[in-house]
Amino acid sequence: MRKFGFRVVLAGLSQASEGLAHTLYDAGCTDTSVGSCDGVVAIRFCREADSLETAMLDAREQVESAGYRVERIELDSGQLDALAENCRASLTGQRWE
Numbered sequence: 001m002r003k004f005g006f007r008v009v010l011a012g013l014s015q016a017s018e019g020l021a022h023t024l025y026d027a028g029c030t031d032t033s034v035g036s037c038d039g040v041v042a043i044r045f046c047r048e049a050d051s052l053e054t055a056m057l058d059a060r061e062q063v064e065s066a067g068y069r070v071e072r073i074e075l076d077s078g079q080l081d082a083l084a085e086n087c088r089a090s091l092t093g094q095r096w097e
Contacts (some may be wrong), residue, residue, distance in 0.1 A: 010042070015036050
């Protein structure tokens with residue numbers, strides 16, 4: 001398994017709270033940190049999974065089971081860099097015309 005980093009932005013909230021963090025933890029989000037900035041509440045995940053898709057779908061399910069709505073999921077810059085590197089590695093030796 002690999003670790004994947006991403007943020008889940010919540011809809012309808014403008015401020016993070018200790019209660020939010022506890023509710024998410026109880027729903028299985030034990031690999032997170034919760035914060036808010038400029039009226040946006042986000043949960044940062046560092047999730048171990050077989051694939052990025054599985055990590056994000058499981059996170060979304062846990063957040064929604066805790067009673068919150070997901071507005072969007074954003075990849076961390078480190079995760080974007082890793083995806084770009086994987087693409088470059090898979091294209092090595094191929095020629096595009």
